[in-house]
Amino acid sequence: GAVPITEQQNVIQHLINDIRQRGNHTSAGEVSLPSWFRMLSFYGHDDIVYDFLSRTDSPSYGYAIIHGATSLAEDWEGPAPARGQPLASQNHFSFGAVDEWLMCSLAGIKQTANSIDYRVLDIKPAIVENISHVKVTYRTTRGWIETQWNRAGTDFTLKVMLPYGSIANVYVPGMDATSD
Incomplete structure (x- = not known):
């Protein structure tokens, strides 16, 4: 760089x-x-x-x-x-x-580097202190992608919807590969 x-x-x-x-x-x-x-x-x-x-x-x-x-x-x-x-x-x-930030960062919808047409995604939402819920829907040629998350205290819920034929690596904020 x-x-x-x-x-x-x-x-x-x-x-x-x-x-x-x-x-x-x-x-x-x-x-x-x-x-x-x-x-x-x-x-x-x-x-x-x-x-x-x-x-x-x-x-x-x-x-x-x-x-x-x-x-x-x-x-x-x-x-x-x-x-x-x-x-x-x-x-x-x-x-x-701002549109890109809302979708890619806050909602966490990102196409992986080698993906074509949203076939492979990374879902990794950013958690911001004063935001308790986010819902983003994005239309691709494959179909709709949606992420929705809610946060209340220490509880966090993440829902992901992918079009048929797409796969995603889902990263839950606050958890890493060693988390239970």
Whole structure:
């Protein structure tokens, strides 16, 4: 990769420090935002992504929503006409990286590296402190994939539905290969 293995923890910590110094906001733009979510999730920091997604001050998805956005505008501020500005793109997927995080990290639906057409999956949901349940359904050419999890105290329930012909490696949060 672009960063030597010996420096990866330093890079992720620098990113986390930058996010926290900005009040759980990002300085990332449309090109780097998907990588920002992927990197934080890969290193086990889905809580930071959730903190960012929960914001309602600018720049954030929540800010755009409370200012009238019903789709992904071209910037974080929400619909341009509501701000007295000329109409900008109101169907701008640049900030759509959140969809991938919701499906691949929070719901844990990931196709394995050598899989074609969702034949082989890894189901590995990320547990975030303030989220008690998640249900995601995704349509593939094979059929529907669904993960649903609920958490109450120390109880955790995970349900997985796969289309015919697909198989999955299912990882239950908090358990490893040596767990009972």
